[in-house]
Amino acid sequence: MQETNNSRVNQRIATISAHLNPPSFSHMEGSSGLGRADCRAKGGSTGFKVAILGAAGGIGQPLSLLMKMNPLVSVLHLYDVVNTPGVTADISHMDTGAVVRGFLGQQQLEEALTGMDLVIIPAGVPRKPGMTRDDLFNINAGIVKTLCEGIAKCCPNAIVNLISNPVNSTVPIAAEVFKKAGTFDPNRLLGVTMLDAVRANTFVAEVMGLDPREVDVPVIGGHAGVTILPLLSQVKPPCSFTQKEIDYLTNRIQNGGTEVVEAGAGSATLSMAYAAVQFADACLRGLRGDADIVRCAFVASHVTELPFFASKVRLGRCGVEEIYPLGPLNEYERVGLEKAKKELETSIGKGVAFVKK
Numbered sequence: 127m128q129e130t131n132n133s134r135v136n137q138r139i140a141t142i143s144a145h146l147n148p149p150s151f152s153h154m155e156g157s158s159g160l161g162r163a164d165c166r167a168k169g170g171s172t173g174f175k176v177a178i179l180g181a182a183g184g185i186g187q188p189l190s191l192l193m194k195m196n197p198l199v200s201v202l203h204l205y206d207v208v209n210t211p212g213v214t215a216d217i218s219h220m221d222t223g224a225v226v227r228g229f230l231g232q233q234q235l236e237e238a239l240t241g242m243d244l245v246i247i248p249a250g251v252p253r254k255p256g257m258t259r260d261d262l263f264n265i266n267a268g269i270v271k272t273l274c275e276g277i278a279k280c281c282p283n284a285i286v287n288l289i290s291n292p293v294n295s296t297v298p299i300a301a302e303v304f305k306k307a308g309t310f311d312p313n314r315l316l317g318v319t320m321l322d323a324v325r326a327n328t329f330v331a332e333v334m335g336l337d338p339r340e341v342d343v344p345v346i347g348g349h350a351g352v353t354i355l356p357l358l359s360q361v362k363p364p365c366s367f368t369q370k371e372i373d374y375l376t377n378r379i380q381n382g383g384t385e386v387v388e389a390g391a392g393s394a395t396l397s398m399a400y401a402a403v404q405f406a407d408a409c410l411r412g413l414r415g416d417a418d419i420v421r422c423a424f425v426a427s428h429v430t431e432l433p434f435f436a437s438k439v440r441l442g443r444c445g446v447e448e449i450y451p452l453g454p455l456n457e458y459e460r461v462g463l464e465k466a467k468k469e470l471e472t473s474i475g476k477g478v479a480f481v482k483k
């Protein structure tokens with residue numbers, strides 16, 4: 127009888143071990159002497175599986191922390207080419223539901239991606255003062271290409287939230303990689319422009335004396351300089367701005383990233399992690415089937431003649447379920463749109479050419 131019980135226990139341990147102990151490093155094996163196989167770990171039961179690529183970086187770390195706190199996440203995979211053991215060990219001690227696993231280096235990329243519902247990518251180098259986002263292209267294009275090849279192979283149906291700059295080019299790169307692999311679904315690839323909306327809400331609220339949580343500014347176009355186009359004529363609640371306020375707000379929203387870079391501690395990481403989590407949470411709620419989840423994102427689009435454009439999209443069980451038209455623009459915004467489209471065309475073309483070359 128005792129033997130039967132023991133063998134049943136051993137069997138259960140083996141099953142749990144196979145589930146929890148992929149052949150990557152194990153953050154739960156520590157000074158207690160208990161391995162993962164000895165722990166009665168719960169988790170992974172309900173919720174979504176999310177991977178963060180670039181999880182040990184300036185954005186990656188606070189983003190990992192905040193995603194570990196998200197009740198919609200059951201499994202959280204943290205991947206980077208450096209430092210994931212430490213970040214994973216640290217975050218895995220948080221008493222929230224998601225099971226955290228770390229993956230280090232390219233040999234563990236496929237394992238990190240297998241079975242994921244959502245992949246968030248903040249991997250790549252950030253700007254230094256004096257640089258444009260396009261100056262990051264040479265390094266980040268290759269990083270994004272490699273990571274997307276992994277996604278095409280291991281989780282082709284995952285929703286992808288792409289943060290790495292220059293977003294106006296990295297999203298077209300990702301699309302071309304997926305097309306080459308035969309897995310491209312335009313509804314599942316989203317360039318994250320949420321930080322522009324977060325900044326716009328904050329700056330408009332400051333000027334108008336409102337609570338930023340009650341302000342909603344659509345920001346369309348792309349994610350660099352003049353391609354970031356806030357539609358101040360469509361702000362909710364409706365606001366009437368002087369021309370001076372419009373110039374000030376448009377300029378500040380378009381240069382919010384540069385404002386942080388020039389302040390000297392790297393490019394935005396904390397506000398970006400906040401924005402990325404807001405956006406990822408919206409994607410997960412869409413996947414869950416919640417209604418009326420609308421955010422701005424840089425996606426494959428027909429709202430202009432360009433193949434990609436940021437505008438309001440409705441998120442659902444398949445990713446982007448509807449792309450909204452831009453709505454009525456005033457003359458100031460129409461001029462801004464033409465400038466944005468000109469620069470976007472070049473950046474999109476550069477991304478496409480990188481994969482096609």
Ligand SMILES: NC(=O)c1ccc[n+]([C@@H]2O[C@H](COP(=O)([O-])OP(=O)(O)OC[C@H]3O[C@@H](n4cnc5c(N)ncnc54)[C@H](O)[C@@H]3O)[C@@H](O)[C@H]2O)c1
Pocket residue numbers: 179180181182183184185186205206207208248249250251252253262266269272273288289290291292293318319320321322349392393394395398
């Ligand atoms: N979309 C946006 O609104 C937005 C906002 C802020 C920053 N960004 C961009 O996000 C990126 C990351 O910024 P950061 O401040 O976190 O930089 P960071 O240097 O602090 O972190 C980047 C991380 O990526 C990792 N990495 C590098 N190559 C990798 C690879 N091949 N696979 C996996 N991981 C890899 C690095 O090891 C590092 O941990 C930059 O390109 C930055 O411009 C975008």
Ligand SMILES: O=C(O)C[C@H](O)C(=O)O
Pocket residue numbers: 252253259291321349382383384386387393394
């Ligand atoms: O400005 C940067 O380089 C980072 C990011 O794109 C931002 O808008 O903060």
